Amino acid sequence: MSTTLWATILGMFVATFLIRASFLVFGQRLRFPPAVIEALGHVPVAVLSAIVIPEAIAPGGQLNLSLANPYLVGTLIAGLIAWKTGRLLVAVIVSFAVFGAMRWLL
Amino acid sequence: MPPPLSSVLAGARDTLPLTVGTTPFAVIFGTLAVAAGLPPIAAVAMSVIVFAGSAQFISVNLIGGGAALPVIWLTTFVINLRHALYSATLQPVARDWPLAWRALAAFWLTDESFAVVDRRFRAHGTEGALPYFVGSALFFYLNWIVWTAIGAVVGHQFSGLATLGLDFAMIATFAAMVAPQLKALAPVAVAATAGSAAWLGQALPYKLGLIGAAAVGVIVGVALDSRRRRTDSPAAVSPEDPR
Structure with missing residues (x-):
């Protein structure tokens, strides 16, 4: 399997994990404005x-x-x-x- | 308090119905990834390491189309942003879990396990929530990996699948994922503008047009939402309103 493919997958892991870990790992200091939540939908x-x-x-x-x-x-x-x-x-x-x-x- | 093992099993049991819907997607993902030119090990590695259904599908489509790495990463990020809402919702449930378990829970956070755990939390509170989540997520994770591998083997055995029009199967899958949401003006407008913008921008390199088109669609959706809020507000619809 090529280096580029590994890089693709590892980058996707980082992007996905940072989002999922946002509140669970880094705590309650993060806040989403309602407009952002609406846009995400x-x-x-x-x-x-x-x-x-x-x-x-x-x-x-x-x-x-x-x-x-x-x-x-x-x-x-x-x-x-x-x-x-x-x-x-x-x-x-x-x-x-x-x-x-x-x-x-x- | 119930023993942890029974909570683990309860989590897995409550997740079983949801795997009925996602197992075909795991098989289709494995098959399409190989048909798009990925080695089977890469398809399985993506399910093991990334573990995010829609982002995996879209990335295979982008890899096949020669997209640049930052475009794939950015698309993955945008597609998965909704998980931040789940992360925030589960934060109070997981407040007392050890850091390592919170990190693992974050890695395992999917639409399905979130739905199951959130329902349990509303009914029973935080007691036994960690083993319950582990049971749900571990079961869902292993199921996703195993069926990805089976799909990848199928795709590998029938290496002519790509020429049989499996590129269409991916489009049909996406269309079927979007269509049920097109039941109000805003999502229909989002789909129409994002789709036309993507067609107009398809000459842009590295699939950059996709990101731009999605942004245009989201802006249209937000604009329609805020307009609807204005017209729905009591001040705008007064009894004297001539309409």
């Missing part, structure tokens, strides 16, 4: 959407909003199933099957 949706949407609407960098784009159709199906049922695994499996079928047929 938006982080997961923002980051995940920033990854998903470009890959769905422009796989390989080329904008493709047609229904023949398996990435777009698959993402919409995954999102719709999860949105309606909240069942992540079902959403992933069904959308992956549709994606595979489209790849194979088109």
Whole structure:
């Protein structure tokens, strides 16, 4: 395993541990302003959407909003199933099957 | 006071239902990490050393996309910031624990163990909280590592998985994680702006566009929240309001 990969993992450990240890280890001297807590609530949706949407609407960098784009159709199906049922695994499996079928047929 | 061992077992038992939901993610993580080009040992090492599900998924995506190290670290930091809230919530519970145990508890702090321990704390107070937490977290930790390894082996056996479109499986997983949260104006707007900004910024090197796009999305979310607070306040919605 390469040095870069070890560095990646160790850096991720440091970043994660510092946050988790913040109050538990370093005590109550830390305080979060309410505005920061509110902003944090938006982080997961923002980051995940920033990854998903470009890959769905422009796989390989080329904008493709047609229904023949398996990435777009698959993402919409995954999102719709999860949105309606909240069942992540079902959403992933069904959308992956549709994606595979489209790849194979088109 | 119950003996420590029974608290340990109670913590593990109460965590079991939550592993039903996360075990598939551990398998998918191991498989995707190997499909993205990581050696199986790196996938397992990430689960052993970092132990943070969503950050692990995103980092594999970033490593595959050639992101710079600081971008990966910064993204990990931002993604995991919510754990500071858990750390703060558990602080009073853990006040009397020895430092080494508090450090270990911090390392093991996940969404799932936090949820389990916080519920127990609200019901039973701090008594026996440390062995209970150890039981919950240790069980969850070992489960995550074992299933990551199984996923990595699967990914390694079927080395053609990447060409079968496993890059899509990661996108589908992320989409399924986000979608249930899109049930109010603010998160929908956050998703739309962050997504479009990321598309516009995808030419930026080292995936820097991702960080910028996430920041734009968060700013939009905060702006919408504060606007909603203003319109919701009694002064803004008076009986004489012509609307």
